[in-house]
């Protein structure tokens with residue numbers, strides 16, 4: 001048992017008793033952790049300066065248990081509560097989707113500093129930026145890459161030749177990529193997608209944040225990339241995500 005300090009972003013919370021909650025954080029140094037937070041709950045009509053908000057960046061102090069996955073939160077110092085998320089539903093839903101992805105794709109107590117920094121950077125850009133669709137797609141692609149799930153976007157998974165810009169290809173989640181026009185004869189299921197879209201998704205997964213600032217992609221291509229990603233995510237997680245009902249690419 002030791003007291004440790006780390007940067008953390010709130011992923012979720014549930015009531016535990018009249019005065020305490022279970023708070024799920026994604027932290028820089030300890031990955032996803034579940035903590036019990038006594039005295040942090042905001043009860044109706046009573047202001048509680050210690051209350052923990054969702055989608056918020058804190059520097060937390062917690063008692064790390066060696067033989068339990070439920071740690072004890074002792075302090076949380078606010079770093080950024082992203083006020084823009086409270087005033088803009090579109091930004092709020094996109095940020096919630098990013099948090100849901102992190103929650104679903106990570107195991108407890110499995111740190112990944114790259115993923116934490118990607119998560120924090122993406123929240124900052126969704127809050128402050130205008131090109132939020134690109135940030136969201138880039139987050140999905142980069143997260144899959146960091147966690148070792150990124151499918152093959154630029155080469156045919158069968159003949160290994162670079163996919164040509166023209167025409168349509170068949171993306172198969174189980175095979176982890178697309179077959180070119182010549183090789184898709186045996187394909188039993190999957191989604192048909194334009195070859196150009198596959199190449200743009202591959203490029204987005206590799207671009208750094210500075211270059212993403214300047215990227216412009218047609219909405220119809222963004223919609224197609226997201227269609228492939230959702231189909232692929234269902235195949236990995238074996239379920240749909242709640243945020244998909246709220247995150248639309250029409251704006």
Ligand SMILES: [Zn+2]
Nearest residue numbers: 156159180183
């Ligand atoms: Zn091929």
